[in-house]
Amino acid sequence: MTGSPAARGTPTAAHSATPARRSPQEFRLGNEILAFRFVATLGERRAEPLERITTPEQLRAWCTANDLGGTDMPVSDALLRDARELREAIHRAGSAAAVDGTPEPADEELLNRWTARHRARLTLTGGRAQWHLPDTDPARAALAVVALDAVATLGGHRDGVIKRCEQPTCGGLFMDTSRGGRRRWCSMATCGNKMKKANLKAARGGA
Numbered sequence: 001m002t003g004s005p006a007a008r009g010t011p012t013a014a015h016s017a018t019p020a021r022r023s024p025q026e027f028r029l030g031n032e033i034l035a036f037r038f039v040a041t042l043g044e045r046r047a048e049p050l051e052r053i054t055t056p057e058q059l060r061a062w063c064t065a066n067d068l069g070g071t072d073m074p075v076s077d078a079l080l081r082d083a084r085e086l087r088e089a090i091h092r093a094g095s096a097a098a099v100d101g102t103p104e105p106a107d108e109e110l111l112n113r114w115t116a117r118h119r120a121r122l123t124l125t126g127g128r129a130q131w132h133l134p135d136t137d138p139a140r141a142a143l144a145v146v147a148l149d150a151v152a153t154l155g156g157h158r159d160g161v162i163k164r165c166e167q168p169t170c171g172g173l174f175m176d177t178s179r180g181g182r183r184r185w186c187s188m189a190t191c192g193n194k195m196k197k198a199n200l201k202a203a204r205g206g207a
C-alpha cells in the first residue's frame, strides 16, 4: 500500500493533468447537514472538479470523520462507486430543491432504495446521539444514514431553505437557517472567506 490516491488515477476529473499539489484528503466538514457534507466530497463542481474520495480508504476516512464507522471498517471498490452515485443523486435532487423544483423520479428512487436498506441504530449515550452500524457491511449502512439524512432534508423535515453556494466555482449545497435568509455560502470558513478576499481585491481595484 502506497497510500497515494494518484496511483489509482482521477476517475471523475475531465482533465488528466491534475496537479499532485491538490490534496483530495482535505474534507469539507463545515456544512451542518450530513448529506450536504457528503456532497462536498466533490469540490469545485463549477470549475475543475476536485474528487476527495478517489479510493475506498478515503471513503472510509470520510465516514470516520463524520462519526460513521471505525478506522478498520471494510470498504470495497463497488461501494465507492455506489457512494459516488448516491452523492450525485443527492446533489441533483438538492440542486432542484434549491430552485424550488422537484427531484427527478430516478434520483428519488435511488434515494429510496438506499433508505430501504437503512440498518443502523441511533443510540443516546451520555447525552450524545450516536449511530451504531451493523457488523455486516457497515460502510453500506453508513451511507444509508447519509441517504436518510438527505431524504429528511430534501423532504422538508428540517427548518430552513436549501440553497446552492454562490461562490462561483463551488456548486455545493447548504441549508440557510439564518433569520433574514441571507446566507450565501456553503461555509463561511471556506467559500465565504474566498469571496470576502475576492471582493476586497475588487474594491482595491485589483480585479
Ligand SMILES: [Zn+2]
Binding pocket: 165, 166, 167, 170, 171, 172, 185, 186, 187, 191
Ligand atoms: Zn461553497
